[in-house]
């Protein structure tokens with residue numbers, strides 16, 4: 001009898017600790033609805049505690065409750081090594097950068113490039129005419145126009161553009177004679193000091209590179225795949241600035257983190273060239289690689305339903321930077337983690353909340369020999385041109401995007417370790433944070449009347 005009571009008491013104490021942690025975490029995060037919900041659950045635990053006072057002739061109730069609790073927790077927390085291993089589909093092929101939405105946005109009506117492009121891709125014309133007729137990114141007539149945040153974002157993006165001449169450069173004649181381990185350690189530590197959230201090295205693969213350049217001077221130029229090693233890193237996007245997406249704070253935060261990633265990438269590339277090895281930074285508006293794929297293969301995360309890199313610390317709430325180089329570095333072997341895709345199969349929150357219905361709510365499909373999800377980038381970009389921002393609603397609603405603190409890290413870790421927990425994690429996220437939610441208010445210091 002005493003063991004039955006001890007088991008139930010331990011379960012109740014653990015439950016109280018979890019709800020208290022949720023309560024204080026939500027207080028700090030200023031999520032008042034979650035604070036209220038976590039408080040409502042405390043009486044339920046108190047009622048359950050009354051079972052501990054049952055007289056001896058009602059032991060069978062305690063036995064049933066204990067057995068149910070034991071079976072349920074054992075089932076939910078079965079460790080992942082008891083489940084079949086899922087093999088990853090190998091990616092193939094290259095993307096032509098001319099076909100991505102940013103490249104298509106740069107085509108000037110009536111120009112030679114414009115005419116050639118739509119001759120080659122006539123099916124893109126109707127859609128592209130549509131986004132050209134809209135207010136456009138940071139446009140004054142756009143839905144979420146906000147003078148302060150839009151002007152701030154524009155200012156930051158102009159500085160990012162100013163970094164473009166530094167992505168490439170001259171290599172010093174003589175390579176510094178240091179072994180790959182020392183180079184790797186130096187780059188990792190320095191980058192962390194400079195503000196990256198995570199950084200790793202990988203072997204460059206054919207599919208990491210665009211086939212043909214699509215923007216600025218790179219237009220129509222075959223990409224040469226000059227480098228063997230990729231350095232990928234992430235920088236965190238601020239949770240409060242992302243929470244009010246698709247309002248003006250999101251594009252201001254995107255610009256801020258593109259700038260941070262751009263500075264770190266260009267300074268690292270320059271450092272590597274100073275050490276005598278060729279290097280190129282890939283930064284906003286000036287990529288020769290598909291950055292999320294390089295970051296994924298460096299084990300910084302996995303690609304989720306919404307097509308963004310999902311990291312263990314911040315989910316998709318990051319920007320990615322890449323440097324390609326021939327400097328000898330200690331590369332990571334790819335370790336596929338199926339937990340993200342498995343969670344996405346159960347979650348669908350980004351698809352439910354996407355204002356453009358651009359994220360598939362169906363199963364993965366075979367695209368270029370890979371079973372995956374693919375967002376409708378035309379619908380997504382058209383929405384951006386109407387909203388005036390880069391939207392980010394998918395990023396803000398993703399359960400992986402919660403702040404990097406003890407409470408959410410325990411949940412993210414449990415999602416990776418316990419496959420049966422994933423279903424319940426989705427249900428809990430829906431219960432506490434809502435399934436289809438409204439964007440948070442803009443921070444007061446950004447709000448304007450215009």
Ligand code: SF4
Nearest residue numbers: 304344347348350398
């Ligand atoms: S919101 Fe859900 S389905 Fe979408 S990427 Fe995040 S975890 Fe996956």
Ligand code: SF4
Nearest residue numbers: 354380391392393394
């Ligand atoms: S950025 Fe917005 S429109 Fe684009 S996929 Fe995400 S939620 Fe949808």
